[in-house]
Amino acid sequence: MFTVSSVNVNGIRAAGPKGFIAWLAATDADVVCLQEVRARPEELPADLLDAVVRDGWHLTCTPCQTARGRNGVGVLTRVAPDAVRIGFGAAEAAEFTGSGRYLEVDLQIGTDALTVASLYLPNGTADTPKQDEKDRFLAAFAPYLAERREKAAAEDREVLVCGDWNIGHTELDIRNWKANRKNSGFLPHEREWLGEVFSPRIGYVDVVRALHPGVDGPYSWWSYRGRAFDNDAGWRIDYHVATPGLAARAESAVVERAPSHGERWSDHAPVTVRYRMAPS
Structure with a gap:
């Protein structure tokens, strides 16, 4: 088995002392994908680096080069990456290359050849x-996702894109979906786009939904406003999106929801999935 966690830390310098460093010390994850790091490498807290x-x-990370203190993604791995790629290459995506929104690493974990990516998709209005x-x-x-899947298949490699996708796919993914039908994150064309990612044409699987079919949530983000967390009025926007071969080996998926509002160290919670190793 190997375990992958993903969490939007909402600023690692703030999250660290509030509980992220303690969580990191306790996790048995083999890979942790981070979003909204909001710090350049030289700005990372000393206690985190320790x-x-x-x-x-x-630790592999890429900050936002265009706006200091914004965005930023990272990947923590127990084994050293074989390769690192920042951005997703397409000419149409040149404006996002230095935006701190996408980072992928190639890993060998036991018998598994994996490409694991951390994604912070833009949050629109x-x-x-x-x-x-x-x-x-x-x-x-x-x-790019379709191209990455095809290339990985040719290399006998699986792909896992973890992160804050900032889209609720279906009505099951947002508690108050009726009130959000005209809001970014639940707009019809965004939901249709994500459905295409999960279609045979692009060819990925929503791992958490596959393990939790037909239920509300499990939510991974709750506004700090009002009593959203206490009432579990959340959104499921943090995904593990995997190629089918890897998705079929997912054993369990949990949202590591804080015990109380006061014990939260981010407005998101880690989403953790355990996968079986590939047959040798």
Whole structure:
């Protein structure tokens, strides 16, 4: 078995002392994907770096080069990556290369040859330039996902894209879906786009939904406003999106929801999936 966790930390310098470093010390994950790191490598807290060294992690990260203190993704691995790629290459995606939104690493974990990516998809606002940016990202990213799957299949490799996708796919993925039908994250064209990612044409699987069919959630993000967390009025926008071969080996998926509002160290919770090893 190997375990992969993914979490939007909502600023690692704030999350660290509030509980992220303690969580990292306790996790048995083999890979941890991080989003919204919001720090350049030289700005990472010393106690986090000490914990990384102490526990034998390999940290790969890419900050946002265009707006300091924004975005940023990273991957923590127990084994050193064989390769690292920042951005997703397409000419149409050039504006996002330095935006700290996508990072992928090639790993060999036991018998598994894996490409694991950390994604922070843009969070739009309907009918604004922010939504236009998000839509450009979607238009460029879907072909890349199809290309990455085809290339991985030729290399006998599985692909796992973890992160904050900032889209609720179905009504099961948002508690208050009726009130959000005209809001970014639940717009019809966004939901249709994500459905295409999960279609045979692009060829990926929503791992958590496959393990939890037909149920509300499990939610992974709750607004800090009001009593959203206490009432579990959340969104499921943090996904493990895998090629079918890997998805078929997923044994369990849990959202590591904090025991109480006061014990949260992010507005997201880690989404953790255990996978069986590939047959030798």
